[in-house]
Amino acid sequence: MKREFLKSYMSIISLIFFSLTFCQSKNADKMDYSTVKDLDIERYMGRWYEIARYDHSFERGLVGVTATYSLRPDGKITVINQGYKESSDGRLNVAKGKAKQPDLSEPGKLKVSFFLFFYADYYVLELDTDYEWVLVGSSSEKYLWILSRTPELPDNTLHHILDLAKKRGYDINRLIMVEQKSSQS
DSSP: OHHHHHHHHHHHHHHHHHHHHHOOOTTGGGOOOOOOSOOOHHHHOEEEEEEEEOOOTTTTTEEEEEEEEEEOTTSOEEEEEEEEESSTTSOEEEEEEEEEOSOTTSTTEEEEEEETTEEEEEEEEEEOTTSSEEEEEOSSTTOOEEEESSSOOOHHHHHHHHHHHHHTTOOGGGOEEOOOOSSOO
């Protein structure tokens, strides 16, 4: 039962990301999807806490969301996304996938897959020089995440990231602030 739920969950995520890859945005000409020019993929590895996101069916109702990245021997990246349903005491949902950098000349443009060979865009739009926070999007204005190495960001840092997103054309009013545990392991 649990395995079937996980398969369904991963299939839904993959279908959404797959459709995202092939759908062009109506506002594409107004948006800035440019990615960072430098990305030290080894420094990017590790746990990131989801601070804010646009609402999506595959994450709806999840709190305490984290994304953990680790390098694989084949050069790809293991991705483990997890979050708790409705509350930090809720059922833990885990999705395991993989990511890759298809073109090293564009290091901020990654592809991520949670099902077979269906990959979707994962764009590192803005990245703190100390790798403490990141703004992630895609080739569509429908997806946006703010991630941090810590469960909370100082207000001035969060406002700075929101300003960066707004300058790129994103509607920051659509962001959902994600409840985090203050000390997750």
